[in-house]
Amino acid sequence: MDFKLTEEHEMIRQAAKDFAKNELLPGVIERDNKQEFPREQIKKLGELGFMGMMASPEYGGGGMDTISYVLAMEELSKVDASASVVVSVNNSLVCWGIDTYGTDLQKEKYLSKLTTGEALGAFCLSEPEAGSDATSQKTTAIDKGDHYVLNGTKNWITNGGNADFYLVIAQTDREKKHKGINAFIVEKSWEGFEVGPKEDKMGIRGSDTHSLNFNDVKVPKENRIGEDGFGFKFAMKTLSGGRIGIAAQALGIAAGAYELSKEYSKTRKAFGTEIMNHQAIAFKIADMHTQIEAARHLVMKAAWDKDQGQNYDLSGAMAKLYASQVAMDVSTEAVQIHGGNGYVKEYHVERMMRDAKITQIYEGTSEIQKIVISRSVLKD
Ligand SMILES: Cc1cc2nc3c(=O)[nH]c(=O)nc-3n(C[C@H](O)[C@H](O)[C@H](O)COP(=O)(O)OP(=O)(O)OC[C@H]3O[C@@H](n4cnc5c(N)ncnc54)[C@H](O)[C@@H]3O)c2cc1C
Numbered sequence: 001m002d003f004k005l006t007e008e009h010e011m012i013r014q015a016a017k018d019f020a021k022n023e024l025l026p027g028v029i030e031r032d033n034k035q036e037f038p039r040e041q042i043k044k045l046g047e048l049g050f051m052g053m054m055a056s057p058e059y060g061g062g063g064m065d066t067i068s069y070v071l072a073m074e075e076l077s078k079v080d081a082s083a084s085v086v087v088s089v090n091n092s093l094v095c096w097g098i099d100t101y102g103t104d105l106q107k108e109k110y111l112s113k114l115t116t117g118e119a120l121g122a123f124c125l126s127e128p129e130a131g132s133d134a135t136s137q138k139t140t141a142i143d144k145g146d147h148y149v150l151n152g153t154k155n156w157i158t159n160g161g162n163a164d165f166y167l168v169i170a171q172t173d174r175e176k177k178h179k180g181i182n183a184f185i186v187e188k189s190w191e192g193f194e195v196g197p198k199e200d201k202m203g204i205r206g207s208d209t210h211s212l213n214f215n216d217v218k219v220p221k222e223n224r225i226g227e228d229g230f231g232f233k234f235a236m237k238t239l240s241g242g243r244i245g246i247a248a249q250a251l252g253i254a255a256g257a258y259e260l261s262k263e264y265s266k267t268r269k270a271f272g273t274e275i276m277n278h279q280a281i282a283f284k285i286a287d288m289h290t291q292i293e294a295a296r297h298l299v300m301k302a303a304w305d306k307d308q309g310q311n312y313d314l315s316g317a318m319a320k321l322y323a324s325q326v327a328m329d330v331s332t333e334a335v336q337i338h339g340g341n342g343y344v345k346e347y348h349v350e351r352m353m354r355d356a357k358i359t360q361i362y363e364g365t366s367e368i369q370k371i372v373i374s375r376s377v378l379k380d
Contacts, residue, residue: 005067005071008068009067009068009071012064012068012071012072013071013072013074013075015048015072016050016071016072016074016075016076017075017078019044019045019048019050019075019076020075020076020078020079020080021079023041023044024038024041024076024079024080024083025079025080028079028080028082028206028348028351029345029346029348029351031080031082031205031206032082032205032206032345032351033205033345035198035200035201035205035206035208036206037086037161037162037206037207037208038080038082038083038086038206039162041080041083042083042086042087042117042120043117044117045083045087045117046116046117046118047116047117049062050072050076050087050091051087051090051091051095051114051115051116051117051120052090052091052095052111052114052115052116053068053069053072053091054066054068054069054091054092054095054096054099055091055095055096055099055111055114055115056099056107056111059099059107059108059111059112059115060111060112060113060115060116061095061099061111061115062115065303065307066241066244066303066304066306066307067300067303067304067307069091069092069245069248069303070244070245070247070248070251070299070300070303071248072087073087073088073245073248073249073252074248074249074251074252074255074296074299075252076252077248077249077250077251077252077253077256078252078253078255078256078259079256080206081203081204081249081252081253081352081355081356081358082204082205082206082207082355083206083207084249084252085158085204085207085246085249085358086120086158086159086162086207088242088245088246088248088249089121089122089123089158089159089242090114090120090121090159091245092238092241092242092244092245093121093123093167093238093239093241093242094114094121094122094123094165094167095111095114095115095121096238096241096242097123097167097183097225097234097238098110098111098114098167098185098225099111100237101225101226101230101234101237102185102225103222105222106185106222106223106225110165110185113164113165114165119163119164119165120159120162120163120164120165121159121163121164121165121166121167122157122158122159122160122163122165122166122167123157123158123166123167123238123242124154124157124166124167124168124169124212125154125169125235125239126154126155126156126157127139127152127153127154127155128153128155131156132364132365132367132368134169134232134235134236135177135178135181135232137152137169137170137171137181138152138153138171139151139152139153139154139168139169139170139171139214140152140170140171140172141170141171141172141182141184141219142172143172145221146220146221147218147219147220147221148170148172148182148184148218148219148221148224149216149217149218149219150168150170150184150186150192150214150216150217150218150219151214151215151216151217152170152213152214153196153211153212153213153214154168154211154212154214155196155211155212156199156209156211156362157209157210157211157212158207158208158209158362159207159208160195160196160198160208160209160210160211160212161195161198161208161210162208163188164187164188165185165186165187165188166185166186166187166188166212167183167184167185167186167225167238168183168184168185168186168214169181169182169183169231169232169234169235170182170183170184170231172228172229172231173229176229178232179229179232180229181229181231181232181235182224182225182228182229182230182231183224183225183226183230183231183234183235184219184223184224184225185223185225186214186217186219186223190217190218190219191216191217191218192214192215192216192217192218193212193213193214193215193217194212194213194214194215195210195212196210196211196212196213197210197211198210201358202354202357202358203351203354203355203356203357203358204355204358205354239363239364240312240313240316240317241306241312241316242363243302243316243317243319243320243363243364243369244299244302244303244306244312244316244319244320246320246324246359246362246363247295247298247299247302247316247319247320247322247323247324247359248299248303248323249359250295250320250323250324250326250327250356250359251292251295251296251299251323251326251327253327253330253331253352253355253356253359254288254291254292254295254323254326254327254329254330254331254356255292255296256348256352257288257330257331257333257334257348257349257352257353257356258285258288258289258292258330258334260334260338260347260348260349261284261285261288261333261334261337261338261349262276262285264337264338264341264347265281265282265285265337268338268339275337281337284333284336284337285337287333288329288330288333288334291326291329291330292326292330294322294326295319295322295323295326298315298318298319298322298323299319299323301315301319302315302316302318302319313372313376314372314373314376314377317364317369317372317373317376318369318373320359320363320364320369321366321369321370321373323359324356324359324360324366325360325366327356327359327360328353328356328357328359328360330356331349331352331353331355331356332353332356334349334352334353335349335350335353
């Protein structure tokens with residue numbers, strides 16, 4: 001066993017940390033207030049190679065491992081979880097999905113733009129009546145020979161308004177149930193595609209979440225991913241890896257809130273001494289540190305499993321379940337340690353507490369992770 005990161009890993013972590021400090025921190029409070037998408041920052045992240053980290057170099061990707069990706073996700077999320085979810089969706093859902101299962105043509109046309117930040121991607125599975133129960137797809141894609149005709153509504157789509165290319169999951173043959181589901185690459189400019197209103201959210205307010213409408217959108221057959229009926233498996237495999245990214249996001253939110261709390265406890269005085277000298281506060285710091293280390297080990301193990309070509313459904317689900325709980329616990333305690341200052345925007349931790357909550361909901365709720373975990377361990 002070797003818990004040491006390589007020099008390259010350390011460099012990637014440092015680059016992400018510097019970017020977060022220099023480019024994300026300035027304006028993060030204002031973007032949260034105004035629900036403003038970090039457009040300039042995402043463009044720069046693309047130029048620096050953070051938008052297609054694990055994708056094939058021949059299509060502009062970084063060819064990096066999952067460990068590198070989670071290190072970057074953690075550092076970016078310590079400062080701005082709105083920006084980091086944009087990075088996560090583009091990397092581990094859209095780029096990974098096309099790189100792993102797409103055709104050469106799809107990779108040339110779409111992946112090469114998504115990896116460089118020239119274009120942004122979105123992943124469209126959820127619908128008003130198909131969230132946790134993703135098999136209940138109402139969006140249809142009817143086979144018309146050389147193309148499909150897409151109709152329906154997706155909701156809760158991250159990057160919904162800012163994306164250029166959308167991975168859309170739809171039902172092509174209802175009788176075949178989940179085996180009659182397909183995934184397609186859809187371009188925003190196509191006729192009949194409409195971006196719905198932006199959601200006014202509790203947290204990750206800088207990321208844009210929209211519903212999307214498809215009204216007789218013609219999708220060329222060459223834009224289907226994989227064999228006919230592969231769409232549900234595609235969505236599940238993609239989300240399985242995506243969860244590792246969201247687990248790293250949760251870890252980053254927790255670590256960011258912890259670091260701010262540790263510093264605050266060393267400077268804030270009450271009863272004639274720094275609050276870290278009150279055991280109640282010192283013990284909170286001890287608990288936070290321990291929980292974060294445990295979450296980090298789960299996240300790293302899931303990333304390592306993926307890099308080793310091993311099954312990561314279980315380790316990814318455990319990492320997300322635990323890290324998202326730690327994000328909630330630690331960010332809530334961070335507000336407590338900051339006292340009244342924790343309750344105002346200037347000190348960042350109230351935003352982190354609001355941002356933490358989403359990590360227990362998207363890419364499979366905590367209850368769904370428990371279903372994945374329990375099914376996996378009980379089958380032995
Ligand atoms: C900000 C945001 C961004 C998102 N981004 C995207 C995106 O980019 N793409 C996308 O496709 N989706 C996205 N989603 C959707 C997200 O993945 C779903 O909201 C999530 O999967 C839960 O689905 P639901 O909201 O329909 O809740 P429901 O499925 O209605 O669940 C409601 C509650 O019931 C519980 N529950 C449901 N079924 C079971 C069960 N069998 N056993 C136990 N408990 C159960 C759930 O855990 C939850 O607590 C996003 C959501 C949000 C809020």
